[in-house]
Amino acid sequence: GIQVEQSPPDLILQEGANSTLRCNFSDSVNNLQWFHQNPWGQLINLFYIPSGTKQNGRLSATTVATERYSLLYISSSQTTDSGVYFCAVGGSGGYQKVTFGIGTKLQVIP
Amino acid sequence: NAGVTQTPKFQVLKTGQSMTLQCAQDMNHNSMYWYRQDPGMGLRLIYYSASEGTTDKGEVPNGYNVSRLNKREFSLRLESAAPSQTSVYFCAGRKREGPNEQFFGPGTRLTVL
Numbered sequence A: 001g002i003q004v005e006q007s008p009p010d011l012i013l014q015e016g017a018n019s020t021l022r023c024n025f026s027d028s029v030n031n032l033q034w035f036h037q038n039p040w041g042q043l044i045n046l047f048y049i050p051s052g053t054k055q056n057g058r059l060s061a062t063t064v065a066t067e068r069y070s071l072l073y074i075s076s077s078q079t080t081d082s083g084v085y086f087c088a089v090g091g092s093g094g095y096q097k098v099t100f101g102i103g104t105k106l107q108v109i110p
Numbered sequence B: 001n002a003g004v005t006q007t008p009k010f011q012v013l014k015t016g017q018s019m020t021l022q023c024a025q026d027m028n029h030n031s032m033y034w035y036r037q038d039p040g041m042g043l044r045l046i047y048y049s050a051s052e053g054t055t056d057k058g059e060v061p062n063g064y065n066v067s068r069l070n071k072r073e074f075s076l077r078l079e080s081a082a083p084s085q086t087s088v089y090f091c092a093g094r095k096r097e098g099p100n101e102q103f104f105g106p107g108t109r110l111t112v113l
Helices: none
Strands: A004-007 A010-014 A019-025 A029-037 A043-048 A052-056 A059-064 A069-074 A083-091 A098-100 A104-109 B004-007 B010-013 B019-025 B031-037 B043-049 B064-068 B074-078 B087-094 B102-104 B108-112
Touching: A004 A083, A010 A019, A019 A029, A019 A083, A019 A104, A029 A069, A043 A052, A043 A059, A043 B102, A069 A083, A098 B043, B004 B087, B010 B019, B019 B031, B019 B087, B031 B064, B031 B074, B043 B064, B043 B074, B074 B087
Parallel strands: A010 A104, B010 B108
Antiparallel strands: A004 A019, A019 A069, A029 A043, A029 A083, A052 A059, A059 A069, A083 A098, A083 A104, B004 B019, B019 B074, B031 B043, B031 B087, B064 B074, B087 B102, B087 B108
16 A cells, blocks of 8 residues: 655744644655644545645645655644644545555644 | 434444445445545545446455445444454545535444453
């Protein structure tokens, strides 16, 4: 199956700093999502981005499918950005299986 | 719309007891999924159902059974709970066409003593 690697595993930021999270995957994919798991455990959809670039406020994401990676950018970080960020990918094929990375744990300190 | 709902939110079982975790969605999803989340291991797929009437094993299916009761409902059953099944369980749904994003329920925190 597809392997998904996320980096860095842990990240501590001062409030207001910018960061880039990376997701590498081992095979071609037909879908890719970024999620934020908040400190209460809720999984929040950030981006559905199998290719290209999207922006939503202070967050943006880019997927370069041909090179098998995706990047999540967080600008002007806030304490509410704390939590774990997951990348999840689905391979080409009809069966809709999705594989998650183990996540990047982000802590934003005031 | 309620989205993806799960019951119960919390459960404590004794080793050997059985229980069923319920999941329902009103988002017209074709596919539904059960994951477990353990510390430091991300989410691992237990079972999924690509469409009504079909189910398939994921990475960690041992000790679990599932039923896709209809398009809306997908249940996960533990026949004889073990301490190794202590985890947080998430249900998710996804459409087949268009932007086929997964949407998650709030999770069930299960402790097996």
